Amino acid sequence: MKRLFVALMTASTLWTGIGMAQASVVIGGTRVVYPSEDREVSVQLQNAGDTPSLVQAWVDSGNPDVSPDESQAPFVIQPPISRIEPDQGQVLRISYTGAANLPNDRESVFWLNVLDVPPNPESMEGEAPQNFLQLAIRSRIKLFYRPEGLEGSARQAAEQVEWTLSGGNVLRAHNTSAYHVTMTQLTLANGINVPISAGEGMLEPNETRTFELPGNAHGSIRELRMTTINDYGARVEQDVTLSR
Template sequence: MLSNHKLLNRRLCRAVLLALVLPFTAANADVVIHGTRIVYPSNAREITVKVTNEGTSPALVQAWIDEGDPKITPDESKSPFVITPPITRIEPGKGQSLRVSALPGVNALSKTQETLFWLNVLDIPPKPTKKDADNGSDNFLQLAIRSRLKFFYRPAGLKGDSFSAPKQLQWTAQDSTLTIKNPTPYHVTITSIVQKSRGEVTDKVEVLTDGMMLIPFSEQKINVKNPNIKGMTFTTINDYGGRVQQVAE
């Protein structure tokens, strides 16, 4: 007979694999993460991530950090961070603080720019009870819902700061191409770009609707019909998840 520990690990493995093969959906998870992105300063001993169970049933939660591949399971991840506790049960209406600590591997990360990782929080629903089975079919479909947030490792002493980084973006337009260059050591996430139509004062056109992220010291090009930087605005997301509108210059 399998021990409770082995049964739990087997259940978690099945849930993780299910979450990895299913596409991300708009399903509502009972477990809510406080924040939309995580920043780990290199001089921090550890940071905490607060999660809350807003559902009516206990939740089993597993958390891990990966290097960018959404199909990586917790045991396959090679990120230099550890989360304590990695697996926890959260009662309805209660919260849990996840402690994130850096491993010696962070010493190999860049000291001149941010490094991007991803925080995964897997919400595994409780197993249906006998009472649930008596009220319906014996067949149940349990979906584990995974939330995935950007996790930035930020070295100390970087030039400038993340809040002023969007203002440092460099914009150029040529023919039907809009080029955006990020000369800073920070990641800049742009959710939308709006430009004024040529010859019109009030008419505006959405240039970017799906969002994009500029990694440090990089540039991206967007195909735009008649790009017009004059009067162009864009919206970015800051460290606190707030949306800030900027003027392209």
């Protein structure tokens, strides 16, 4: 598996033929929730293209550069490698191995990787061109391991984020819940968006994070509209009152 991963991720020969490979396998969802009481969870893949695809799947603990064999994430996937025909699907079965001593008072987050490898391109004569670019495209979504009996609920977690305004230009968010809260947008009452840098949109349980207000945010700032993503991948908006 490691050799396959490395070979696919480092292929870089030029294709001067008639097109370029594109990802065709899609994941049925934008996140995976693994309740600790379940023996396994299933993820549906679908090949929406018109050619077969070779798919490799694995879970990592947060480092996107770790190969499948080097990953220390306590999950196994069956099948780890599969061929999906055009307009066909494949079910991935993810099982928790119990190898890691995960906390039982809060969620833990991991990442599901799906590497989609298209077949070699063919020229107009039905043969692969001598020089081509083979693109293996990886999709990576969050996997939340959710212990049984956590206080509150994932649906109410966003409401448990405490917001304070300090120094007049810094927002501080503290997640008091046992669940991860993923934010996609923060908007002040006057319509100004607060920048969220890449990787800063997810608040872990009991995490505190700060956001600097843009220079054009002026006047009395008392309310904030927060947009989050729920377990089903839907965006949810709610108004938040700021404290000082």
